[in-house]
Amino acid sequence: MGATVLGLTGAPAATAAPATAAPARAAQAEVPAGVTAGVAVFDRTTGTFTERLNETMRFRSASVVKLLIALDHLRTRDPRTLSTADRTRLDSMLRSSDDNAASYYWSLGGRTAIIDRTVTQLGLADTANPPAGYEDYWGYVALSAADTVRIYRYILDTASAPVRDYVMGNLRQPTRCGTDGFDQQFGIPGSFERPWSVKQGWSGFGSTGNCSPKPATTVPAAAARQSTQQSTQKSAQRAAQESTRLAAAGVDLTKEALHTTGTVGAGDRSIVAVFTLHPDGTAYGKAYSDLGRLTRSLSVPGGAHPGGTWFGTWGPGVNVRPGPTTAGSTPLTTLPAGVDVLVSCQRLGQEVSIPPYTNSWWAYLPQYGGYITNIYISSPGNQLPGVPVCSS
The missing domain is CATH 3.40.710.10 (DD-peptidase/beta-lactamase superfamily)
Known part of the structure; x- marks a missing residue:
């Protein structure tokens, strides 16, 4: 079991960008x-x-x-x-x-x-x-x-x-x-x-x-x-x-x-x-x-663009699960390796360890209807910046 870490040193750079309504602008x-x-x-x-x-x-x-x-x-x-x-x-x-x-x-x-x-x-x-x-x-x-x-x-x-x-x-x-x-x-x-x-x-x-x-x-x-x-x-x-x-x-x-x-x-x-x-x-x-x-x-x-924040992910075989836990949870699907994902909220769930990383936060992906552990999201810190905590 690895120690809790505040970041993912060596993980790909973050690619977060707020999602907003489709802008009116010159075509480019x-x-x-x-x-x-x-x-x-x-x-x-x-x-x-x-x-x-x-x-x-x-x-x-x-x-x-x-x-x-x-x-x-x-x-x-x-x-x-x-x-x-x-x-x-x-x-x-x-x-x-x-x-x-x-x-x-x-x-x-x-x-x-x-x-x-x-x-x-x-x-x-x-x-x-x-x-x-x-x-x-x-x-x-x-x-x-x-x-x-x-x-x-x-x-x-x-x-x-x-x-x-x-x-x-x-x-x-x-x-x-x-x-x-x-x-x-x-x-x-x-x-x-x-x-x-x-x-x-x-x-x-x-x-x-x-x-x-x-x-x-x-x-x-x-x-x-x-x-x-x-x-x-x-x-x-x-x-x-x-x-x-x-x-x-x-x-x-x-x-x-x-x-x-x-x-x-x-x-x-x-x-x-x-x-x-x-x-x-x-x-x-x-x-x-x-x-x-x-x-x-x-x-x-x-x-209209969906609400949420885009982040990059890293690692192959990242499972999307129906809840913030791996216990008794059959994956909904597996993400394409390294794909960007839209996150609408995050919540505390099962602690997951992928040595040397440990994290209890999970991100909700509205376009998949499920959660992934924040370990695989390319962002510094265990909790994603600017992303609200899920209300339920």
Whole structure:
């Protein structure tokens, strides 16, 4: 058992910042060092953009392309008459980013023919199919922030009411964990109070994350599986003449990619599209935090930031628990290593020792609905500065 300490000497530097209402200011996305970003924020009330940064730059879409896959499948189908199996599969693809479901529909719809049809139907300007020889890789479809705004405008303003209501209804109910175990609460969900809707995308961070509980996948492994697409794309691409294909594709297929897209505010007032690439080898928690900081910097009409204070964390395998104790407490989930967290209050609980540190204070994370020991929060002292004590 270590002695009680007042600080975490050697822990990462604190990254606390008070959370406030979304400010009215000149548009200026704050892009973290080393991050490449394409950003577009469209205010549907005024019909104007409040943020535009590299908005026509093409990024590999990762799972954001599942919007187009779903729209194409519903092009000749009424969501109200889908079979139970079809609805379950589509729900999982849109809510839990189910890769197996996406591969099933990608094959069913003729793979690149899906993109050819939706580019024409939606009037997309920057969207392109995967490079030749990689037609099975739906995550290699190229998208831009500007085209993503067009996709959401089509869903909200042009698609039939049943399609609009079905797609947006699913995007308003994302599971916290994707079916591959990656935490989906980055970007829009972490930056704004509801109402919001999201379709997230990630690629290059490994085959599985540590988020739990993972939703069940909906497609048997033998049914058009894409062989853990989010992780294998990078290694497969590197193994087959990386530089040649990169030049042909016109998009980066190697760096870690993390994207947040969706709507924010009552009546889906603002459409938000943020695409990011991170230096090769970036950990998921680091990319997650950098994307969050970028998203929180944006001018998003109708959006309100949740109350609380942001802090960095350190160490892998940090559990979020339903109460300020480990006794008889099954973790709600495990945080991505080193991720920023929003703390609304703190309270005394079970004393925890992680030698050489000992601490009895626990922080409440409203976006996870649970507590973590303050030992793993990057802040000097056992009690977090400026954070109130929980009332109950």
